[in-house]
Amino acid sequence: MAQNIYDNLEFHQHFMHLPSQTHGLAGAPEWLLFRSLIPSVINASILDLGCGAGWAKQTKEFPRSAVVVYKQADLETVGLEKEKFNIVLSSLVFHYIVDLPRLLKEIFESLKPGGSLIFSVEHLLYTQATNPAWSKDATALPGDNYFEEGQQTTDWLADGVLKVHRTFGTYANAMMDAGFVFGGVKEWGMEGKEMKDAEQLADRRGRPRFLISKGMKPDS
Amino acid sequence: MAQNIYDNLEFHQHFMHLPSQTHGLAGAPEWLLFRSLIPSVINASILDLGCGAGWAKQTKEFPRSAVVVYKQADLETVGLEKEKFNIVLSSLVFHYIVDLPRLLKEIFESLKPGGSLIFSVEHLLYTQATNPAWSKDATALPGDNYFEEGQQTTDWLADGVLKVHRTFGTYANAMMDAGFVFGGVKEWGMEGKEMKDAEQLADRRGRPRFLISKGMKPDS
Structure with a gap:
């Protein structure tokens, strides 16, 4: 199974204190842009890949509902029901997936004709190998490693x-x-006021x- | 009319000494990628926006041909014949165009159903405002100005x-x-050998x- 850093207790404890976890969507500033791409959800069958709280065990504490079903699976190998969903969503998960072409094909087949996939990932200007934190070290400017695709190790919330x-x-392809x-x-x-408020954060300017x-x- | 820096004699004299001009397609290393997106040209009606040599007057010296027609126009305002072309090409021109939505709409209408537009521009990681040359000045890292869209002045071949x-x-949108x-x-x-050969060029690493x-x- 692929690494699921969200199963790492130290990582998870840090993660649960991020604004997006303590404030919900109000703490996820990209949500308005994300939402602008989602079509009408009325009567839609929706699949969300990668649960927000990150820790599968925690879903046991989530409110029970007749219309929400939780499943635990490895997105590197998961099989999805064919032509089942109108909308597939995924927030900041696909940059952990090694075999993305396989998963995209699986999602495509799980969608009904006319259905939509909307997903967010860390921006490619940010994930560039060796320097995800926009270091000011002039020997490794963003852009230097743009074409070096693949897995890289970063220290974020945990090593x-x-x-x-x-x-x-x-x-895109x-x-x-x-x-x-x-x-x-x-x-x-971050732009405008957001940027001003956060200008001490070197990676958010x-x-x-x-x-x-x-x-x-x-x-079809 | 928009600035056409290619009508500037000093700029043009420098431009005509670039490898892409002195060696043709062999001096345009991106050509193989560009070509990979072009569909079959057999019997195709093709429009190339922005002539390679850059200087409209020079087209008078080009070989005459029954199948090639040269026209001079400002791409900011040009009107194209409707449903005329199978393929529209443009190489490194659109980053000079201020009203790109207008031009794209004009091109779309000039294409026959099933037709294609293929165009190259300077990469957005390169055109970022104020720092197109990937300066090593750590106060202006690439990425800082990514969202600052619009016209910017750069000194390239001419001021x-x-x-x-x-x-x-x-x-994309x-x-x-x-x-x-x-x-x-x-x-x-540039990658691999190309990059090694050019490693003295700070903007091509x-x-x-x-x-x-x-x-x-x-x-349709």
Whole structure:
């Protein structure tokens, strides 16, 4: 099974104190852009890949509901029911996936014709190998390693977190290769007041932080 | 009329000594990627926006041909014949265009159903405002100005060259807004041997230099 750093207790304890966890969507500043790509959810069957709280055991404490079903699976190998969903969502998960073409194909087949996939990943300007934190070390400027795709180790909340860097072209073409029609892309980075408030954070100075993409399955 | 820096004699004299001009396609290393997006040209009606030699007067010296027609126009305002072309190409021109949505719409309408647009621009990691040359000045790292779109002045072959920076999302969404279906994207930067040979060039060290995009007009 792939590394699931969210099963690491130390990582998870730090993670649960992030604004996105303590404040919900209000603490996820990219949410408005993400939401702008989601079609009407009325009567829609929706699959969310990668649960927000990150820790599968915790779903046992979530409110029970007749309309929400939780499943634990490895996205590197998961099999999804065919033509089942109108909308598939995934927030900041796919940059952990090594075999993204396989997963995208699986998602494409799980969508009903006319269905949509909307997913966010860490922006490719941020995941560039060896330097995800936008170091000011002039020997390793962002851009130097843009074409060095693949898994890299970063220290974020815990040591040894594995993330996958992909170029923009690789993300876009992988969606197309899986059968999706391009449905739009949004890039989020702190701007204006947000940026001013956070200007002490070297990695948030108006740089693109998240890439949010949409793919549509054609009506057959 | 928009600035056409290629009409500037000093700029043009420098430009005509670039490898892409003295060696043709063999001096344009991104050509193989560009070509990979072009569909069959057999019996195709093709429009190339922005002539390679850059200087309209020079087209008078080009070989005459019954099948090649040269026209001089401002791409900011040009009107194209409707449903005329199978393929529209443009190499490293659109980052000079201020009103790109207008031009893309014009191109879309000039294509026959099933036709394709393939165009290259300077990569958005390269055109970022204020720092197109990937300066090693640590106070202005690439990424700092990613969201600052619009015209910027750069000194390249001549002083005061105006180029337009756009984010990836702006390019991709503008194509979609004009009606195009996404048909693939390629990013070119020096790698491997090329990079080694050019390692003295601070702005070519494996960084993405060109973005090549394809849009398709659906069959009606």
